[in-house]
Amino acid sequence: MAFFFAQFLTGLANAAALFLVASGLSLIFGVTRIVNFAHGSLYMLGAFIGVTLMNLLPGHFGFWGAILLTGLAVGAIGAFIEMVVLRPIYRAPELFQLVATFGVILVIQDLALMIWGAEDRLGPRAPGLRGVWRIFGEPVPKYDIILIAITPFILFALWYLINRTRLGVLVRAATQDREMVGALGVNQAWLFTGVFALGSALAGWGGALQLPKGGADLLMDFNIIGAVFVVVVIGGMGSLPGAFIASVLISVLSVFGVTYLPQSTLVLMFVVMAIVLIVRPYGLLGREEVAGEHGQVGAPEQPIRPYGPTGRALVAALLAVLAALPFVAEQFVLTLTIDMIVFALFAASLHFILGTGGLVSFGHAAFFGGGAYAAALLVFHTDTPMELAFLFAPLAAGLLALGIGWFCIRLTGVYFAMLTLAFSQLVWSLAFQWRGVTRGDDGLVNIWPADWLNSPEAYYYFTLALGVGGILFLRHVIHAPFGYALRAGRDSPRQAEATGIDVKRVQYVAFALAGAMAGLAGGIFVFSKGSVFPTELEIAASFDALIVVFLGGVKTLAGGVVGAGFMTVVEDWLTRLEYWRLLLGLLIIAVVIIAPEGIVGSLRSLWMRIRGTNDEVAK
């Protein structure tokens, strides 16, 4: 019994830092609707700034003073980020801001490396709080007790701020209906900045408070972000008490998981999130998102139409150039182009459900990697001929999408996104942990194409035919009645239902189709690289695709393809430089600010302006 109690205390202590970071994220999302991926970076900054300050300031006062100052400093940094990066793009399409926050992650990573160096920093101990107290005979670190004691105060302070102050009234009002708050004369810009700063400060405090239990290192931004999102989603996006309950729930369950299911450490929290979302689609204390409430801001868009003669001629010319490439270019250019086509098909498949279907998936890599693994497993274990194994890639990915989609399609918006993320994490952990079959992160190697395809030129044409074929097929589907039905479901589910479209079924089929196409890309990928590793299933792989789709332009036809081509070339070029992450991050932020409709969308708008045509003309 004493052991259980001690474990429970460990869970509560772990919940403290998690709650601080998660409450900040939840607050920011609730008011600004920004899914702030850079929140982990703010947490990391909090840890590094905290270590630096604690080494400068001595004694009790120094330790606690340093923590306080850290929060203020990170809050100021957050305010800066909000004003410089996010404020210009609030009117961009929904969720577009997350691309900008991804740029911020890259910038902060390189800046932190420049300022603090590569070596891990061990956090200073809290003065006078080294060692343990014995509770029912079980040792409990003193600092754990302090953390457990602090958390309710923070929760109370936040509760007081939100429920008893004027700022809190405004924040709550903005969470419910920010248009109305603006209409009532509240300066939204400063409200958003203030909330972003407060959320950032909470992340900074989280980073500083965990120092005596750990330290500061350059990987901690990505290491916490998964857990934080899980907590926020389980609690209900925007709900502070929800974030508190969820961080305690996740932390305590994890502690018991460690003891009774030691192998579960990779997936436990994602399993919990999946279960919670399946039972309660909007988290424990979240509200249903009312359609249209937070929907599209800015001018209503023109429907996408097929390209006119000029567009078709351009595409045909591009294809001709690609077809002639092996005769003029060296081998590496072919490899790079294969990569580009694979990525373009992958991005196009995501773009299909995201742009046309309005379903933002955070877990699309599950189908890309799933297809790659399906083919590779067949070759590796049964020596299946490459041609047959290759066919299996889109098939298996499609089936996987049918399975995952069955659970996810019933949700919408950010909750849909997070459930796809949870499932993709489950697929990842399967590949990672089931070593008997998948060899874990040793990966499956020696997966090479059949002899007739093994020359670079042959495989290039194989990729070109299938990749371009897949992209054109998706384009065709968008303009087929099925595509129109999908778009109707995206723009106005209720009216679509009224005209007899089974919106959920259409979305379900589209999701499976996109999964199969991503699997096709995965199949081409695995035979071009000769190996596949769980890396291809990671969250980062899903985000790569997401970013290029947003960069290319969600509400355009060629967004995914152009974004993928742009990113492949830019990355290939930038990674040769020392501080490529900084440059790439700045570039992403610049593109986001200059071209909030994405590259294709902005070019289109520019073209329209040059031609001086009005909006009646098809875009």
Add this chain to the structure above:
Amino acid sequence: MTLSRRTMLATATALALAPVAALAQDSIKIGEINHYKRLAAFAEPYKLGIELAVEEVNADGGVLGKPLEFIFRDDQGDPAEAIKIAEELMTREGTVMLTGTILSHVGLALSSFAAEKGYLYLAAEPLADSLVWASGNPQTFRLRASTWVQAAMLAEEAAKTDAIRYATIAPNYAYGQDAVAAFKENLTRLKPEVEFVAEQWPALFKIDAGAEVQALERAKPDAIYNVTFGTDLAKLVRDGGDRGLFEGRNVYGLLTGEPEYLDPLGDEAPEGWFVTGYPWYALEEGTPGKEFVDAYMETTGETPKIGSLVGYMTVQSIAAAIEKAGATDTASLIAAFEGLEIEDTPIGKLSYREIDNQSTMGAYVGTLAVQDGKGVMVDWSYKDPAPYMPTDEEIQAMRPAE
């Protein structure tokens, strides 16, 4: 200093032309692929070690009368990216062979790629046993002592004590699982009566130290085998120390004594652990190991890490192989690497075994202590890997037919 526009332009032009100039000098190029950003703490000392050695080689007139040149590329820790870069290096940049990577899975991807395309790959740092055994191929050589060998050294020491009940804690991925399996197999062979009472598997760099320590304590083991490293290790040591987990227990730590992991712990380094590592501070004057340490500290102004040593010896291996081959085509280089012997490395004589393309680099083992506020290895010794290797027959059975 004021820079005129003209000077800037001239500098820029010179920089832009630099590769061309190098080409004109006709250097021998080596492609080095690593995770310079993703694992900066490990990759940077490694790179410094390489640069030091390249400088020395070129000061001695280079190899085959030409300067040796390394082309460093960042793969972001992504196997697919590494393969793409490898292809570019070999087909476009004119490198004669590939080396690099710290992460085992990236190493395995490059190894498979090298075998398919007929390139030579020297895996410098990856530890996975399968790189030279189960997934081994004639094109891949490996420098560092593998997981199996280092775990076997710790198991040998553990078998000397009267501890019976063992608990293990290792990061939940291939390296951790291999390291635990190797320790168990070796220890059980040496001392059949041992039992393993707990196996803890924290996610890599996401350890919940408090919970892991409680779970280990609950099993009441006589001894603990630790494979965690980096931030996981720091948290485990801190929480375990506070809660008294290590009191009265023997602890064996794989890689725990390597400066990369030991230095950040400062005066909280866990005293009494028996570990593998790199005691550069205690090497004797006049030994080749000490000479390397002095040269490294003089040129870089930093203390060496084990990565520095590996980087340095990577260059020595490559330079020796090229000299032995007398040519830079892949077939000659592979032939040269088979059974290659290098006399004067920091660890003494180094050779590459013909049977599995593994080098004979061993490992330092010793006990941790805290001196002057820093963790150090005491009572250490350098161990040759040969006695810890599986038999030749076992290795041949593991390696796919060559």
